Amino acid sequence: MPELPEVETVVRSLREPLVGRCVESVWYDWAKVVKTPSAEQFTARLQGQTFHAITRRAKYIVCQMDQDLFAVHLKMTGRLYVSETDHPGDRWVHLRVRLDNGLHLCFSDARRFGRVYLINDMYEIAPNLGPEPLEADFTADILRERLNGRHRQIKALLLDQSFVAGVGNIYADESLYRAQIHPLRAADSLNADEIIRLHESIRHTLELGINHEGASINWYRKPDGERGESQDYFNAYGKEGQPCTRCGQPIVKIRVAQRGTHYCPNCQPEK
Ligand SMILES: [Zn+2]
Known part of the structure:
Protein backbone atom coordinates (compact mmCIF):
# COMPACT_ATOMS: atom_id res chain seq x y z
CA MET A 1 0.00 0.00 0.00
CA ILE A 125 -13.92 10.56 7.01
CA ALA A 126 -10.91 10.25 9.34
CA PRO A 127 -11.75 11.58 12.79
CA ASN A 128 -8.91 9.86 14.64
CA LEU A 129 -5.79 10.59 12.62
CA GLY A 130 -2.59 10.96 14.63
CA PRO A 131 0.03 13.68 14.15
CA GLU A 132 1.89 14.21 10.88
CA PRO A 133 5.39 12.84 11.54
CA LEU A 134 7.19 15.36 9.31
CA GLU A 135 5.52 18.43 10.82
CA ALA A 136 7.60 20.58 13.19
CA ASP A 137 5.18 19.93 16.05
CA PHE A 138 5.91 16.19 15.97
CA THR A 139 8.79 16.36 18.45
CA ALA A 140 10.57 13.62 20.38
CA ASP A 141 8.76 14.88 23.47
CA ILE A 142 5.40 14.44 21.76
CA LEU A 143 6.40 10.92 20.70
CA ARG A 144 7.42 10.12 24.29
CA GLU A 145 4.07 11.39 25.61
CA ARG A 146 2.17 9.32 23.06
CA LEU A 147 4.17 6.16 23.87
CA ASN A 148 3.61 6.57 27.57
CA GLY A 149 1.30 3.88 28.96
CA ARG A 150 0.99 2.07 25.61
CA HIS A 151 1.72 -1.64 26.06
CA ARG A 152 1.26 -2.61 22.42
CA GLN A 153 4.14 -3.90 20.34
CA ILE A 154 5.94 -0.90 18.88
CA LYS A 155 5.62 -2.15 15.28
CA ALA A 156 1.84 -2.55 15.62
CA LEU A 157 1.58 0.91 17.18
CA LEU A 158 3.53 2.54 14.34
CA LEU A 159 1.04 1.04 11.86
CA ASP A 160 -1.88 2.55 13.78
CA GLN A 161 -2.92 5.72 11.91
CA SER A 162 -4.35 7.19 15.11
CA PHE A 163 -0.90 6.95 16.73
CA VAL A 164 1.09 8.55 13.92
CA ALA A 165 -0.28 9.33 10.46
CA GLY A 166 1.09 7.96 7.20
CA VAL A 167 3.50 5.26 8.40
CA GLY A 168 2.82 1.80 6.96
CA ASN A 169 4.56 -1.55 6.88
CA ILE A 170 7.62 -0.57 4.85
CA TYR A 171 8.59 2.61 6.65
CA ALA A 172 7.78 1.13 10.08
CA ASP A 173 10.32 -1.67 9.46
CA GLU A 174 12.90 0.76 8.12
CA SER A 175 12.40 3.16 11.05
CA LEU A 176 12.78 0.41 13.67
CA TYR A 177 15.86 -0.94 11.89
CA ARG A 178 17.51 2.49 11.84
CA ALA A 179 16.60 3.08 15.50
CA GLN A 180 17.83 -0.43 16.42
CA ILE A 181 14.58 -1.30 18.19
CA HIS A 182 13.04 -4.78 18.08
CA PRO A 183 9.58 -4.68 16.48
CA LEU A 184 8.00 -6.71 19.31
CA ARG A 185 9.18 -4.40 22.10
CA ALA A 186 6.34 -3.03 24.24
CA ALA A 187 5.91 0.62 23.28
CA ASP A 188 6.19 1.85 26.86
CA SER A 189 9.43 -0.10 27.43
CA LEU A 190 11.47 2.25 25.21
CA ASN A 191 13.97 4.35 27.14
CA ALA A 192 14.67 8.05 26.53
CA ASP A 193 17.54 7.41 24.10
CA GLU A 194 15.51 4.88 22.12
CA ILE A 195 12.60 7.31 21.82
CA ILE A 196 14.91 10.04 20.50
CA ARG A 197 16.41 7.53 18.02
CA LEU A 198 12.97 6.34 16.92
CA HIS A 199 11.76 9.91 16.41
CA GLU A 200 14.80 10.74 14.27
CA SER A 201 14.48 7.44 12.38
CA ILE A 202 10.80 7.88 11.49
CA ARG A 203 11.47 11.34 10.08
CA HIS A 204 14.69 10.37 8.33
CA THR A 205 13.15 7.26 6.76
CA LEU A 206 10.07 9.11 5.50
CA GLU A 207 12.12 12.04 4.15
CA LEU A 208 14.45 9.62 2.37
CA GLY A 209 11.39 7.91 0.88
CA ILE A 210 10.10 11.24 -0.41
CA ASN A 211 13.52 12.20 -1.80
CA HIS A 212 13.52 8.93 -3.77
CA GLU A 213 9.92 9.51 -4.86
CA GLY A 214 8.43 6.49 -3.12
CA ALA A 215 8.84 2.73 -3.35
CA SER A 216 7.72 0.89 -6.50
CA ILE A 217 7.67 -2.64 -5.12
CA ASN A 218 4.39 -3.69 -6.66
CA TRP A 219 1.69 -1.29 -7.85
CA TYR A 220 2.84 2.15 -6.91
CA ARG A 221 4.00 4.35 -9.77
CA LYS A 222 4.51 8.09 -9.88
CA PRO A 223 1.79 10.02 -11.76
CA ASP A 224 4.10 10.13 -14.81
CA GLY A 225 4.12 6.31 -14.82
CA GLU A 226 7.77 6.06 -13.74
CA ARG A 227 8.95 3.98 -10.79
CA GLY A 228 10.01 5.49 -7.49
CA GLU A 229 13.46 4.47 -6.25
CA SER A 230 12.97 4.29 -2.49
CA GLN A 231 13.16 0.47 -2.55
CA ASP A 232 16.80 0.68 -3.70
CA TYR A 233 17.68 2.18 -0.30
CA PHE A 234 15.91 -0.25 2.04
CA ASN A 235 17.95 -1.88 4.78
CA ALA A 236 15.35 -4.22 6.30
CA TYR A 237 12.08 -4.37 4.35
CA GLY A 238 12.09 -7.30 1.90
CA LYS A 239 15.69 -8.16 2.85
CA GLU A 240 15.08 -11.47 4.71
CA GLY A 241 18.13 -13.74 4.45
CA GLN A 242 20.33 -10.94 3.19
CA PRO A 243 23.18 -9.60 5.34
CA CYS A 244 22.40 -6.65 7.60
CA THR A 245 24.20 -3.60 6.19
CA ARG A 246 25.28 -2.71 9.73
CA CYS A 247 26.55 -6.03 11.15
CA GLY A 248 26.38 -8.67 8.40
CA GLN A 249 23.95 -11.01 10.22
CA PRO A 250 21.01 -12.16 8.10
CA ILE A 251 17.80 -10.11 8.28
CA VAL A 252 14.88 -12.22 9.50
CA LYS A 253 11.17 -11.98 8.78
CA ILE A 254 8.43 -12.54 11.32
CA ARG A 255 4.75 -11.61 11.49
CA VAL A 256 3.61 -8.73 13.66
CA ALA A 257 0.02 -7.48 13.57
CA GLN A 258 -0.59 -9.78 10.56
CA ARG A 259 2.15 -8.00 8.61
CA GLY A 260 5.47 -9.34 7.38
CA THR A 261 8.09 -7.69 9.58
CA HIS A 262 11.81 -7.52 8.84
CA TYR A 263 14.58 -6.83 11.36
CA CYS A 264 18.14 -7.69 12.34
CA PRO A 265 18.18 -9.92 15.46
CA ASN A 266 21.68 -8.72 16.26
CA CYS A 267 21.19 -4.95 15.88
CA GLN A 268 17.61 -4.98 17.19
CA PRO A 269 17.77 -7.30 20.24
CA GLU A 270 14.51 -8.13 21.99
CA LYS A 271 16.13 -7.75 25.47
ZN1 LIG B 1 22.55 -6.03 12.12
Missing part, protein backbone atom coordinates in the same frame (compact mmCIF):
# COMPACT_ATOMS: atom_id res chain seq x y z
CA PRO A 2 1.29 3.48 -0.76
CA GLU A 3 2.49 5.14 2.44
CA LEU A 4 3.34 8.74 3.31
CA PRO A 5 6.31 9.09 0.86
CA GLU A 6 4.38 7.59 -2.06
CA VAL A 7 1.27 9.71 -1.42
CA GLU A 8 3.40 12.83 -0.92
CA THR A 9 5.13 12.16 -4.26
CA VAL A 10 1.75 11.92 -5.99
CA VAL A 11 0.58 15.15 -4.32
CA ARG A 12 3.70 17.08 -5.36
CA SER A 13 3.49 15.97 -8.97
CA LEU A 14 -0.22 16.76 -9.29
CA ARG A 15 0.07 20.37 -8.08
CA GLU A 16 1.39 21.82 -11.32
CA PRO A 17 -1.19 20.18 -13.66
CA LEU A 18 -4.19 20.66 -11.33
CA VAL A 19 -3.97 23.94 -9.40
CA GLY A 20 -6.05 26.61 -11.14
CA ARG A 21 -7.89 24.10 -13.32
CA CYS A 22 -11.68 23.90 -13.21
CA VAL A 23 -13.74 20.67 -13.36
CA GLU A 24 -15.86 20.46 -16.50
CA SER A 25 -17.37 17.02 -16.03
CA VAL A 26 -17.01 13.77 -14.14
CA TRP A 27 -17.23 10.24 -15.55
CA TYR A 28 -17.32 6.97 -13.60
CA ASP A 29 -18.09 3.36 -14.43
CA TRP A 30 -18.47 2.10 -10.88
CA ALA A 31 -20.49 4.15 -8.41
CA LYS A 32 -18.87 2.63 -5.31
CA VAL A 33 -15.56 4.30 -6.15
CA VAL A 34 -17.21 7.36 -4.56
CA LYS A 35 -17.44 6.68 -0.85
CA THR A 36 -19.27 9.87 0.09
CA PRO A 37 -21.63 11.48 -0.90
CA SER A 38 -23.46 9.41 -3.56
CA ALA A 39 -21.75 9.22 -6.96
CA GLU A 40 -24.54 11.38 -8.44
CA GLN A 41 -24.11 14.06 -5.78
CA PHE A 42 -20.33 13.86 -6.11
CA THR A 43 -20.55 14.53 -9.84
CA ALA A 44 -23.06 17.35 -9.52
CA ARG A 45 -21.12 19.10 -6.74
CA LEU A 46 -17.63 18.74 -8.20
CA GLN A 47 -18.56 20.17 -11.61
CA GLY A 48 -17.59 23.83 -11.90
CA GLN A 49 -15.25 23.80 -8.91
CA THR A 50 -11.61 24.87 -9.27
CA PHE A 51 -8.56 23.14 -7.74
CA HIS A 52 -6.91 25.61 -5.34
CA ALA A 53 -4.38 23.44 -3.51
CA ILE A 54 -3.24 19.81 -3.45
CA THR A 55 -2.10 18.59 -0.05
CA ARG A 56 -1.72 15.39 1.93
CA ARG A 57 -3.12 14.26 5.27
CA ALA A 58 -1.88 10.83 6.41
CA LYS A 59 -2.29 8.64 3.30
CA TYR A 60 -5.04 10.80 1.79
CA ILE A 61 -4.54 13.07 -1.22
CA VAL A 62 -6.58 16.20 -0.42
CA CYS A 63 -7.60 18.69 -3.11
CA GLN A 64 -8.96 22.02 -1.85
CA MET A 65 -11.77 23.00 -4.21
CA ASP A 66 -13.99 26.12 -4.17
CA GLN A 67 -16.54 24.66 -1.76
CA ASP A 68 -15.32 21.20 -0.80
CA LEU A 69 -12.37 18.96 -0.16
CA PHE A 70 -11.93 16.33 -2.88
CA ALA A 71 -10.03 13.53 -1.13
CA VAL A 72 -8.59 10.31 -2.55
CA HIS A 73 -7.29 7.22 -0.74
CA LEU A 74 -5.23 4.98 -3.02
CA LYS A 75 -5.41 1.92 -0.71
CA MET A 76 -3.63 -1.07 -2.33
CA THR A 77 -3.49 -0.42 -6.06
CA GLY A 78 -4.98 3.02 -6.65
CA ARG A 79 -3.27 5.48 -8.99
CA LEU A 80 -4.10 9.13 -9.61
CA TYR A 81 -2.64 10.85 -12.65
CA VAL A 82 -3.37 13.36 -15.39
CA SER A 83 -3.85 12.06 -18.91
CA GLU A 84 -4.07 13.89 -22.22
CA THR A 85 -6.84 11.58 -23.43
CA ASP A 86 -9.95 10.03 -21.92
CA HIS A 87 -8.66 6.63 -23.09
CA PRO A 88 -5.28 6.39 -21.37
CA GLY A 89 -4.92 2.68 -22.21
CA ASP A 90 -5.58 1.81 -18.60
CA ARG A 91 -8.49 -0.61 -18.17
CA TRP A 92 -8.68 0.05 -14.44
CA VAL A 93 -9.74 3.70 -14.67
CA HIS A 94 -13.02 3.91 -12.72
CA LEU A 95 -13.31 7.68 -12.36
CA ARG A 96 -12.23 10.48 -14.66
CA VAL A 97 -12.44 14.23 -14.12
CA ARG A 98 -12.35 16.36 -17.28
CA LEU A 99 -10.48 19.62 -16.74
CA ASP A 100 -11.10 22.95 -18.47
CA ASN A 101 -7.86 22.58 -20.45
CA GLY A 102 -9.06 19.31 -22.00
CA LEU A 103 -6.86 17.08 -19.83
CA HIS A 104 -8.26 14.33 -17.61
CA LEU A 105 -7.55 13.47 -13.99
CA CYS A 106 -7.81 9.67 -13.88
CA PHE A 107 -8.36 7.46 -10.86
CA SER A 108 -7.30 3.92 -11.71
CA ASP A 109 -7.57 0.99 -9.33
CA ALA A 110 -7.14 -2.68 -10.26
CA ARG A 111 -8.18 -4.10 -6.89
CA ARG A 112 -10.95 -1.51 -6.32
CA PHE A 113 -10.16 -0.81 -2.66
CA GLY A 114 -9.38 2.87 -3.29
CA ARG A 115 -12.05 5.52 -2.73
CA VAL A 116 -12.76 9.18 -3.49
CA TYR A 117 -14.64 11.58 -1.24
CA LEU A 118 -16.20 15.04 -1.42
CA ILE A 119 -16.34 16.49 2.08
CA ASN A 120 -16.14 19.72 4.05
CA ASP A 121 -13.54 18.56 6.55
CA MET A 122 -11.17 15.57 6.84
CA TYR A 123 -12.71 14.90 10.23
CA GLU A 124 -15.81 13.56 8.43
